[in-house]
Amino acid sequence: MPSLQKPDNETSISSKILEVRGLHKKFGEVEVLKNINVDLDDGDFLVLVGPSGCGKSTLLSCIAGLTETTSGVISIGGDDVTTLDPAQRDIAMVFQSYALFPNMTVAENIGFGLEVRRVPLVERKPLVEKAAALLKIEDLLDRKPAHLSGGQRQRVAMGRALVRDPKLFLFDEPLSNLDAKLRVTMRTEIKRLHKRLGASIIYVTHDQIEAMTLATKIVVMEDGVVQQTGTPREIYNNPVNMFVAGFMGAPSMNLMQADIVVKNDVAHITIERENDQPLVLQDDAPPSAVLDRQNGSLVLGIRPESMTDSTAPDKQVRIVDCLLDVVEPAGSDTYAVIKMGGIEAIARLHGEASVKQGERTGIGFNMSRLSYFDPDTGLRL
Ligand SMILES: Nc1ncnc2c1ncn2[C@@H]1O[C@H](COP(=O)(O)OP(=O)(O)OP(=O)(O)O)[C@@H](O)[C@H]1O
Ligand SMILES: [Mg+2]
Known part of the structure; x- marks a missing residue:
């Protein structure tokens, strides 16, 4: 009988779920998929x-198991499932475009997967109620999907997956149809759910x-190629290449062409700026790969929050005079766009920063937060 609790012996079979x-x-x-390697x-x-x-x-x-692979191996819980049918894989999936059965109640929708597996009604009912309680939709069990809000429907779709307690959950953009506020609420609920169930999830x-x-x-x-696998912090702080650096983070990392000359283990960095003096920075402790190159052109990466108007004295921070091309107040932060070498770099300033468009101001560059990339390969140095 399926249950929402994982049996203790399940982890001992293989520590790798996938x-x-x-x-x-x-x-x-x-x-469309090229030599993918993923562990869970x-x-x-x-x-x-x-x-x-x-x-x-x-x-x-x-x-x-809904799409046949061309080559490669997929194992779940230590078993090779590459050629098995979806039903034999012990997986529950919430699709990008979830669809509920309009003529069924919430309870019937949630219990449908169990019904298909011929779980008798007396066993189904408590499982459906438990999943509904987890998702806080227990008061809606008798309603039809047409009489639910988008967020409630979304939770019913999740309930259909949760009721099954599979080895692995697959979620394909499950919150994509929700408004911004509901997304945030649901995000927190999903995190809570993960903590409570200890479930293994690909999302x-x-x-x-x-x-x-x-x-x-x-x-x-x-x-079709995995660029990087890591914890959120690793991906954010140490992107392996310019693609990952530019993709993760919003606004994304500023990437600028720079000329570097190394003298006595110090990197002297020059970045051309449109209609402005070149920006000159000095990195006292550049990575050894930068020291090895001695000089030449590199791509410099710096996140918006590492370019600030912070007045707190910090020896890592170099203050540089910049012309603010555009100023965008965004509540808790103010974003300032600075033109550099044909690209626009974004600095994240304090929400209360008293800066104006077209004015000059001192922007602090946190030199300990710089990333360097090879302009030819795009790889991190
Ligand atoms: N059945 C199919 N036949 C031919 N090409 C397909 C098929 N399914 C997907 N593709 C192609 O495979 C590529 C990957 O598609 P996929 O749906 O996996 O992308 P995705 O990363 O999920 O994108 P999105 O973020 O837009 O959902 C696309 O170029 C798509 O056009
Ligand atoms: Mg997709």
């Missing part, structure tokens, strides 16, 4: 991110904040 090894998927001649430990919340069309839904579909989202807040592990994909 292993994807060398997975390729071709649709005709087009290869018991209780992991893996968030899969990447631009539209990079292969996220296809990967979930291969893991669920696809376009939302940066969702990715950072929910994930124990993030996988960044581009064009």
Whole structure:
């Protein structure tokens, strides 16, 4: 009988809930997944991110067994499931475009998967009620989907997955149809749910904040290739290449062409600015890969929050005179756009910063927070 509790012995079979090894998927001649390797430990919340069309839904579909793989191995709980039917994989999936049965009540919708598996009604009922209580929709069990709000419908779709207590949950942008406020509420509920159930989850989202807040592990994909796997902090602080640096974070990391000359282990950085004096910075402790190069052009990366109007004295921070091209107040922060070498760099200033568009002001560059990239390969130095 399915239950919302995981049996204790389940973790001892294999500590890996999921292993994807060398997975390729071709649709005709087009290869949309290229040598994908993904691991999931018991209780992991893996968030899969990447631009539209990079292969996220296809990967979930291969893991669920709805799409046949071209080559590679998928194992779940230590068992090779590559050629098994979806029903044999012990997975529950909430799709990008979830659809509820309009003629069924909430309770019938949630219990449908159990009914299909011939779980008798007396056993189904308490499981449906338990899932509904977790999602705080226990008062809605007799309603039809047409009489629910978007957020409530979303929770019913989640309930259909939760009622089953599978080895692995796959969520494909489950909050994409909700308004901003509901998304935030649901995000917190999902996090709480994960904590309570200790479930193993793969979750696809376009939302940066969702990715950072929910994930124990993030996988960044581009064009069918995994670019980086790591904790949210690793991905944010140490992106392996310019793609990941530019993709994660909103607003994203500023990436600027810079000329660097190394003298006595100090990097002297020059960045050209449009209609302005070049910006000159000095990094006293650059990474050894920068020291090895001695000089030449590099791409410098700095996050908006590492370019501030902070007046607190800090020896890591160099104050540079900048012309503020555009000023965008955003409540708790003010974003200032500065033109540099044909690109616009965004600085995140204090919400109460008294700055005006077209004015000059001192912007503090936190030199301990710089990233350097090879302009040819895009790789982090
Ligand atoms: N059945 C199919 N036949 C042919 N090509 C397909 C098929 N399904 C997906 N594709 C292609 O595979 C690529 C990956 O699609 P996929 O739906 O996995 O992207 P995604 O990362 O989920 O994008 P989104 O963020 O827009 O949902 C796309 O180029 C898509 O056009
Ligand atoms: Mg998709």
